Amino acid sequence: MVIVKRKILSLWERLYLPEVLRGLSITFRKMFEPRVTRQYPEEGLPTDGVTRGQPRLVVKDDGNIACVSCGLCEAACPAYAITIDGQETDRFIEREPERFDIDMLRCILCGFCEEACPKDAIYMSNELELADYTREALAYDMEKLKRPASAMRERMDYVKKINDRW
Ligand code: SF4
Numbered sequence: 001m002v003i004v005k006r007k008i009l010s011l012w013e014r015l016y017l018p019e020v021l022r023g024l025s026i027t028f029r030k031m032f033e034p035r036v037t038r039q040y041p042e043e044g045l046p047t048d049g050v051t052r053g054q055p056r057l058v059v060k061d062d063g064n065i066a067c068v069s070c071g072l073c074e075a076a077c078p079a080y081a082i083t084i085d086g087q088e089t090d091r092f093i094e095r096e097p098e099r100f101d102i103d104m105l106r107c108i109l110c111g112f113c114e115e116a117c118p119k120d121a122i123y124m125s126n127e128l129e130l131a132d133y134t135r136e137a138l139a140y141d142m143e144k145l146k147r148p149a150s151a152m153r154e155r156m157d158y159v160k161k162i163n164d165r166w
């Protein structure tokens, strides 16, 4: 049998006043320290090249989509979130997607599509917010996924930098 010796509390200790005063002093001190709470969504989350937000398709400076509809990202996607139908073009690059959908409800933001792409055509953007009223609205088609290369530049440069290490 284990006998637990309890400490006999004095009257002052039994009033819990020291603990209350200590708690209040901590609260008072914290009132003058810099705030760490972010007022989201009014205050956006900070992003940079490392941010792995939702995947987006790159539109080149000539206005054409960089994707050649090879299907590698579709095959690499572990969530089966990507659906692509290709079509022929009369440009030097012979194929482009006729349909390129990403079901954002399935996407787990893993970045495998970005890694699989041989044409620098899909990158993880700095877009983090995802909310809508219906499931259908979150199945993004090509028009919703397209972004100019300039908007993706920070992430593209970051990925190039880490790939150069290998
Ligand atoms: S980030 Fe991952 S889950 Fe999302 S579309 Fe790309 S490969 Fe699929």
Ligand code: SF4
Pocket: 066, 067, 068, 069, 070, 071, 072, 073, 074, 084, 116, 117, 118, 119, 120, 121, 122
């Ligand atoms: S891997 Fe790249 S080029 Fe191939 S289909 Fe996907 S986005 Fe297009």
